[in-house]
Amino acid sequence: MAFTEHRLIFKHIDAPGYTRDITCYQKHGGYEMLKKGLTMGGPAIREEVKKSQLRGRGGAGFPTGTKWSFIDPTKVTKPIYLICNADESEPGTFKDRQIIYKDPHQLIEGMILSCFANGVKLAYLYIRCEFTEGWKILENAIEEAKAAGFLGKNILKSGYDLEIYVHRGAGAYICGEETGLIESLEGKRAYPRIKPPYFPAVLGLYMCPTIVNNVETLCNVKHIVEMGGDAYAKIGRPNNTGTRLLCVSGDVVKPGYYEFPCGAITLGQLIYNVCGGIPNGRRLKAVIPGGSSAKVLRAGEVYKIKEKDSQGNMVDRDVKLDDLRMDFDSLAGAGSMAGSGGVIVMDDSRDMAECLANISTFYAHESCGQCTPCREGVLWLKKILSRIADGQGRDNDPDLLKDVADRIAGRTICAFGEAAAWPVQSFLGKFKEEFQIRIRRNGAAAKRDTVSLTH
Amino acid sequence: MNPWNHDVAKDEKDLIDVQVDGVWMQMPRGLNVVEVAHRSKKFIPHYCYHPKLSVVGNCRMCLFEMGTPKMGPDRKPILGPDGKPEIAWMPRPQIGCATGITPGMGIRTDSALVKDCRNGVMEFLLINHPLDCTICDQAGECKLQEFSVEYGTGESRFVEQKVRKPKNVDLGERIVLDDERCILCSRCIRFSSEVVKDDVLGFVNRGSHSTLTAYPGKRFDNAYSLNTVDLCPVGALTSKDFRFQMRVWFLKETKGLCTSCGTGCNITLGSREGKVHRLTPRENESVNSQWMCDYGRLNFHYLDSKDRLHRPLLRAAGEQFPGTWGDAIQRSAEALKKVNPEELAVVASARLTNEELFVLSRFLRELGVTRVDMVPHQGQGDSFLRSGDANPNSRGAELLGLSSGGRKFGTWGAEIASGKIRGLLIFGGEDVVAAGIPASALQSLDVLLFSGILANGTSRLAHVVLPAAATAEKTGSMVNVHGRLQRMTRAVPAPGEAREDWTIIRDLREACTGGNSLHSVEDVWKAMGAEVTQFAGLSWAKIGDLGVQIENDLGAIHEKSVKA
Secondary structure (H helix, E strand, O other): OOOOOOOOOOOOOOOOOOOOOHHHHHHOOOOHHHHHHHHHOHHHHHHHHHHHOOEOOOOOOOEHHHHHHOOOOOOOOOOOEEEEEEOOOOOOOOOHHHHHHHOHHHHHHHHHHHHHHOOOOEEEEEEOOOOHHHHHHHHHHHHHHHHOOOOEOOHHHOOOOEEEEEEEOOOOHHHHOHHHHHHHHOOOOOOOOOOOOOOOOOOOHHHOOEEEEEHHHHHHHHHHHHHOHHHHHHOEEOOEEOEEEEEEEEOOOOOEEEEEEOOOOEHHHHHHHHOOOOHHHOOEEEEEOOOOOOOOEEOOOEEEEEEEOOOOOEEEEEEEHHHOEOOHHHHHHOOOOOOOOEEEEEEOOOOHHHHHHHHHHHHHHHOOOOOHHHHHHHHHHHHHHHHHHOOOOOOOHHHHHHHHHHOOOOOOOOOHHHHHHHHHHHHHHHHHHHHHHHHHOOOHHHHHOOOOOOO | OOOOOOOOOOOOOOEEEEEEOOEEEEEEOOOEHHHHHHHOOOOOOOOOOOOOOOOOOOOOOOEEEEEEEOEOOOOOEOEOOOOOEOEEEOOOOEEOOOOEOOOOEEEEOOOHHHHHHHHHHHHHHHHOOOOOHHHOOOOOOOHHHHHHHHHOOOOOOOOOOOOOOOOOEEOOOOEEEOOOOOOOOOHHHHHHHHHOOOOOEEEEOOHHHOEEEEOOOOOOOOOOOOHHHHHOOOOOEEEOOOOOOOOHHHOEEEEEEOOOOOOOOEEEEEEEOOEEEEEEEOOEOOOOEOOOOHHHHHOOHHHHOOOEOOOOEEEEOOEEEEOOHHHHHHHHHHHHHHOOHHHEEEEEOOOOOHHHHHHHHHHHHHHOOOOEEOOOOEOOOOOOOOOOEOOOOHHHHHHOOOOOOOOOHHHHHHHHHOOOOOEEEEEOOOOOOOOOOOHHHHHOOOEEEEEEOEOOOOHHHOOEEEEEOOHHHOOEEEEOOOOEEEEEOOOOOOOOOOEOHHHHHHHHHHHHOOOOOOOOHHHHHHHHHHHOHHHOOOOHHHHOOOOEEOOOOOHHHHHHHHHO
């Protein structure tokens, strides 16, 4: 069974002969939606976005139309800012960079439309510091767009003015947290703000109402303007509309980025059909479906997923891991999340203690250090896990790890606490015996031992 | 002065219902949960939160369980049998410092979840802490210690290598930093940037390696830097002056005033066995809030100066010899009787207390002396706490009619030289040589009496030197430049045979005129109230620990006149 992608955002990406300059973009219909949007007017665009049921693509999956509705441009007296969050740094996620590097004008057009819809006169494009080339590409694309009259004063003679500034990130994962990003943009350390009171929609950048949207989310706005909110909502599944960019990495034959309607394929189809299965005759052991923060799913698991039956009643359905739909609600139903779309596949040669130690090393390195549980707890987790991976585990380590993780999640300033705790909680919850065996066989001999799983 | 004042309600009468640990009560709208708990005799522990600084919510110690009224379909709260709203409790704990109360809010400060949150934070804060309480100056007033006992666990589950950070960091002129003790609450950073507007402190590095430091090339030595030592909830910031000097639990605490300038910051004097070890600010929102300047804080070492006068000195054959108080008073009285009152001049220092100045004014009236003044001292004022008037009681001296602000004093040098002044009495240790009267002129006087605490160029020329008590060694009141009457209490005894000025003046007065009806502070206050309108109706007790505003705040005008 063949699974052809439904490429909306990635339509032109990697297409033969497609280049990232504005001429090529316009040849393929670029900035036509800007013209359409300007004649529709802001409120109409907002209405279409609401109808589209588009959910944010950065990780949390918050409805974009709702986020926008927190700000009423007709009532706000302060400036309204829009920030494109292009600080893509969730491990296992590499979708936004495809857009930035290969089709930057799509993002800019989506941004201009979103700014116009929300009465924004000044927008920032906060790009991950490590995307050096991407930064230059965006600067160049903005120059091109300005020269063509799509940006700057009196855009396409509509009377609408907009400036977009590219700001290079400060080189930390936490800069992608929306309030951390705002602090960083203000020139400070990217310490996430406490919410309340600093909800970006009320007290955002420079204490003004601010919308922070992900790259992919903003690109979607262009397509919503093109096809209308209702038509867009028909792609994918109810409450999980549109397409989803999936980044598959790890133990698959064909890792890479793919685009499918939300929930159109299952996790099994993604791994075995789209990505060619697990290489070297190995079998699937575990998969992290939405970036490294998402809770791990274990091969062979069966989940109770709430679904509507033919009469429209909500019923629990047993769903095997392979049959999980790749959409927000199904993955949430399985106890994990669609997150940033980064699917990390692990085969049965992988040592879960080492995998988790690797993930925790990342979070210990990236904890901003502002609040106590995350600052102290995440490094502690990393130290215990590294010790276990080094064959120096102790009997009570699994319980201690879980306890420490439980005392981080839900008690921190930002969601980083959960991002760091969830992998630990889920790995220990699902592979505890593997940690215990590893600890029992103390010493170097145990280092490469893993548990064979059958399913 | 305080940009935040989270502990002050905008309107104490605008009350809303909240439930704290099961009890419904009324609290002013706008207060945060930490303050509400405090007012309801509960306590929510916290490290980073401070009522006079911005709220950052980073320590997570003040996590509490929060509930909101359950809403019915009509969007109105569902009421329970007691007529109060039923509360829906949130599963996720909230921080008390950043959460303002709302009508019908439920607050749990002591539930199992809250206890677990605090226990967790305590464990986290201690895993990388050096646990060097035995050599730490903060021990005894350390929030880590206190909350550990109250909310922590006796032993640690941490078996890993601790994070190493810089120790013994020379942060500024007066402050040493131990980064391993720092819990990164950022109080010092916020104080410096928000209150003093000296934004030199910050964090570098990330995560558990986060480190407090001064901006490269900058020193943390603004005029108020030592307040961060008070604000620091742990032993990370220590005062170079106080560290390793004395265990804080040995310190006797006495309520007093800083007398280094006319502001009169309220302070606590920490002393042990007759020795002052430190001064710390005492909260008074009408004067200094919770702060004081570094200069005033450290200006107490003169108490132990080698120049300190311990015994009365009598001049004979061109030299000063120690004598008894009896001899000294008698010699002084005899000498005074020989001088015509019109040829006498008296320096009444504005460093003396109101009580002392009043007894002095009675004495001078009996003697018939009218030539009396203070010596102005101009200090370095700033726009925050420090006054340009370095005298602590200029306003008191004026009210008691003993001061012309130095105008009269300015002519005395010439009057001594011309022989119009034959005798000079100095109370309050003023060095009139330093203030412009030539030593040769003083040497020509028939009588030169000096009462003060430190030997100086003037005391060395005196015929009789009467050793006096310093402000830390006496009880009395002063009026600050803003017209506020405040009192201080003796913290330590005067050294050697030194005595409080009012007893010196009393004894002199008895010896000279025989007159004395002032035996106690109450007597003094009764008499002062009758004579000075601003003091009418007041008593020592009525001044209270925080003082009384007795005059309009003319501080700015007064400072100008001092400078002029």
